[in-house]
Amino acid sequence: MxxxxxxxxxxxxxxxxxxxxxxxxxxxxxxxxxxxxxxxxxxxxxHPGAVVVIALHDDGRIVFERQYRYPLQRVFLELPAGKIDVGEDVELCARRELREETGFEAREWGYVGVFHPCIGYSDERIEVFVARGLEQVGSALDEGEFLEVFTMSADELDAAVRDGHITDGKTLSALYLARDHLG
Structure with a gap:
């Protein structure tokens, strides 16, 4: 090694x-x-890879999405995320996905790291970013994309994870990786 x-x-x-x-x-x-x-x-x-964004409001609330995921036939609570386009810079992808899905742009961006969510059957990687200094500029969802944007406090987030309301792997992994960046 x-x-x-x-x-x-x-x-x-x-x-x-x-x-x-x-x-x-x-x-x-x-x-x-x-x-x-x-x-x-x-x-x-x-898989072309993806990004996930932990977008923090000044008061510490984190931006989340409610989105229906067809393979499991249910709505999930998850962080904003999306596929990296061929040749696209990963931070530019994170900025694009945050803007398109939530309508927010951020003044400050920090790279947290990468994880591989499905090592037994996929080469997918997910790059994790933290965004601060949010400003609402209006969303621009992709065609056929439907979701609801909301925020959660740290206490609400902990309860949602503990109670099994958040089970999305990329969300849980990203929050764990970014734990030292969220305080």
Whole structure:
């Protein structure tokens, strides 16, 4: 790890095929060589990556969204987030998504880090930002995007997580990563 030597757990791709290509997802099936020399198959989804934004009002309230998520057939409470366009700078993507989804622009931006939400079946990464100094300028939702914007205090957020009202993985991971940036 980091010493230039191959990792003893590394798998090596022998060949790859595209199983499905959609608007967002690219499903792959690779034949791989395992560390012991045997072969196996790995199926996974290529994803362009995403951003998530923790937008803080001056009083400490955090901007959230209520959004229906079709795969689970329910509304979720989540932080503003969105897909990175090909070649797009991640901070510019975060600024764009915050503006489009919530109508807010921010004077101050801080990069928190990155996490990988689905390591068993996707190469997706999510870049985390904190935004402060919010100003309402009007939203511009993408076509077919429907959501409600609201705010939560730290106490309301803690209760919502504890009570199971917030279960979205990117929201929970981003809040954990940013915990030292929120005080």
């Amino acid at each position: 980091g010493d230039g030597k191959p990792d003893t757990l590394e798998e090596r791709m022998l060949d790859s095929e595209q199983v499905y290509r959609g608007v967002l997802l690219d499903v792959r099936r690779d034949r791989v060589s395992l560390p012991d020399g045997t072969e196996s198959v790995r199926e996974y989804i290529r």
